[in-house]
Amino acid sequence: MNIKRLALGIGLATALLVQSGCSVFGNRPVQPVESADPDEVNDQYVYGDRGRPRSTIWDIFRARPDQGQLGQVNKYIWNASLETLDFLPVQSVDPFTGVIITGFGTPPGGGRAYRATIYVNDPALDARSLNVALMTRNGPAAAETVRAIEDAILTRARQLRAQDSRL
Template sequence: MTFQRAIGVAIVLAAGLGLAGCGGNNRTTTSAAALSGDEFNASRSNDVGTYTQSSIWDVFGPGKTEQTVQVNRYLWAASLDVLGFLPIESVDPFTGVIVTGYGTPPGGGRSYRATVHIKDPALSARSLKLAMQTSGGRPANPATVRAVEDAILSRARQLRIADDNL
């Protein structure tokens, strides 16, 4: 009797696995950004973006969710350099995001926090997205944000020229 019961359980499990393999479940993946380097690559899986079909059999195959993107290393280093007076709360090299805490610039009286997103390998203004907030929770003056963006871009160009001279 126990042998027949074991066969019955095995059949039920096989049928369950077969049905699970037939059903699809959408999961998402997207590209990620790298820590530094013009052509430096990094990969990450299970983010948000493109839809892919999955099944139970994906467990046994190679990972299909890895994708590669690039971030400009000069913009990354310049952002950390220019915003060095702000405490860093989080850095995500896979998405190219730097989040700082509140801090007061040298010679300034108002406290700011910043979020930097570097989204392209090119050393250009379109690769850099900066959001700044005052300690009161309001967005910083657009002129201030523009001045910090210009300082980051200028510093990135200086770093690139210094690399070429080596």
């Protein structure tokens, strides 16, 4: 029985030596496995195609855009236009493109009927944001009249902004 045990031990030892020596002769460099960044995998799994949100909790302390805008139109100029030309009947209004079209109307204390098309084309509160086309029944109104209407609208817009900023 000793011989059987001895033969079994020698056989197992030989098998272990052969097994451990296999890697000595075929020593090839190990190729690294390319894998994605774990943060990218998590973001893809959690957020999907939208990607990680661009805002954080600290965004509440950053400066906000001007709240005086309605789409791409300055709300102060828009409201001032409607208030200043309230004697004209409104035919069409589009606050997203900034166009107000009125029908013919006579100003209080005036004798001539006017029709206006107002175009607010910029969110800034300045003169280049406002274009007024004023027509009479006989053709275009005088340039001085158009300029006076534009000045009245811009003055009222500044007053509205001042009232709003006091709150």
